[in-house]
Amino acid sequence: LAKTTQPVSMDSYEGQEVNITCSHNNIATNDYITWYQQFPSQGPRFIIQGYKTKVTNEVASLFIPADRKSSTLSLPRVSLSDTAVYYCLVGGMNYGGSQGNLIFGKGTKLSVKP
Amino acid sequence: DTAVSQTPKYLVTQMGNDKSIKCEQNLGHDTMYWYKQDSKKFLKIMFSYNNKELIINETVPNRFSPKSPDKAHLNLHINSLELGDSAVYFCASSHPGGRNRMGADTQYFGPGTRLTVL
Numbered sequence: 001l002a003k004t005t006q007p008v009s010m011d012s013y014e015g016q017e018v019n020i021t022c023s024h025n026n027i028a029t030n031d032y033i034t035w036y037q038q039f040p041s042q043g044p045r046f047i048i049q050g051y052k053t054k055v056t057n058e059v060a061s062l063f064i065p066a067d068r069k070s071s072t073l074s075l076p077r078v079s080l081s082d083t084a085v086y087y088c089l090v091g092g093m094n095y096g097g098s099q100g101n102l103i104f105g106k107g108t109k110l111s112v113k114p
Numbered sequence: 115d116t117a118v119s120q121t122p123k124y125l126v127t128q129m130g131n132d133k134s135i136k137c138e139q140n141l142g143h144d145t146m147y148w149y150k151q152d153s154k155k156f157l158k159i160m161f162s163y164n165n166k167e168l169i170i171n172e173t174v175p176n177r178f179s180p181k182s183p184d185k186a187h188l189n190l191h192i193n194s195l196e197l198g199d200s201a202v203y204f205c206a207s208s209h210p211g212g213r214n215r216m217g218a219d220t221q222y223f224g225p226g227t228r229l230t231v232l
Contacts, residue, residue, distance in 0.1 A: 032218035043118075043204045043223025044157070085155070092218050101218050102147070102170070104157035 004088045009109040018075045020108050022088030025069045030092040033064060033071045034101055038085045044104070047086075048073070075110075083112045117141050118224035120205050126230045127195055134191045135227045137205030145169075146188035147206040147221065148180060157204070163188050195231045202226045 005023040012018045024033070032051050036044035048055055050062040050071070061074040075082055086108045091101035118139045127133055139146060147170075148160040161180045162170035168180065177193045188205060205224040 034218055034220060036221075038157075041226070043206070043226055044221070045223065046220045049218060049220060087157075101221070102159040102162070104149075106156070 004090055004103075004105050006086075006088050006105065006108045008106060009111070011111050011113065012078055013113050014079055015077050018078050018082070018110060018112075020073045020075075020086055020088075020110070021070055022073070023070045024088070024090045027068050027090050028092070031090050032092065032101075033062065033068075034089045034091075035060070035062065035073050036087045036089065036104070038087065038107070040084075044087060078110075078112045080112050080114060083110060085109050118205055118207055118222050120203075120224040120227050122227060123225065124228050124230075126232065128232055129195055129197060131195050132191070132193045133195060133229070134189055135203055135205075135229075136187070136189045137224060138187050139205075139207040139222070139224075140186065141207055141209075141222060142186075143207035143209050143222070144185065145208050145219070146182065146185075147208070148188065148190050149204040149206065149223075151202045151204060151226070153201070161188075161190075192229075195229075197231050200229055200231045202228050 032049055034049040035047045037047050038044040048057055048060050048062045050064050052064050055062045063072045087104050089101050121136045145164045147162045149157050150160055151157045160172055160174050163182045166182045179191045182188045204226045206221040208219040208221045
């Protein structure tokens with residue numbers, strides 16, 4: 001299983017862009033990178049997934065360099081409601097695959113201040 | 115129209131009791147999971163079922179027994195509850211390959227059940 005490393009915590013202010021980087025040096029060829037967001041007292045929520053280069057959706061962007069040994073989740077213009085824990089997972093299909101997408105690490109606790 | 119639902123939301127009970135937590139998903143997913151999130155906020159996989167078949171059974175005491183009556187339900191029964199079982203239990207479901215059946219699985223989590231053992 002590809003091990004992931006993220007900062008434990010980050011602070012930001014409203015309106016700023018926040019970039020959270022995740023290291024996954026032993027990512028496998030079939031692995032994808034998936035990010036989840038968890039608010040207090042709620043279950044994790046899928047944010048974005050990518051394999052290489054850049055992926056963008058209505059919530060965030062995911063930047064993945066060519067070697068895929070790291071990835072960066074970018075949250076544009078954060079608000080107070082973006083205060084949450086963000087998890088980076090690396091894996092393929094859970095059934096018959098590497099099951100890395102079942103491994104939630106400690107995540108990054110993002111605190112957005114006014 | 116909740117995608118993944120769990121009942122109850124809160125469960126307070128005495129040591130030694132037996133309790134169950136129910137989970138239902140209306141997403142048509144093939145795979146369901148149970149996770150435990152302890153007081154330190156570590157989220158750990160416990161079990162996974164695919165089409166009612168147990169496919170993942172992590173190192174969990176055998177006091178914990180999952181039951182999947184059909185593809186849309188995965189219940190968790192806990193016997194002889196102990197203080198250390200106090201945690202938030204999350205149910206989740208997924209389709210192989212994520213939203214577009216491409217890439218890795220993406221999981222949809224329920225709201226959680228906060229279990230407190232006194």
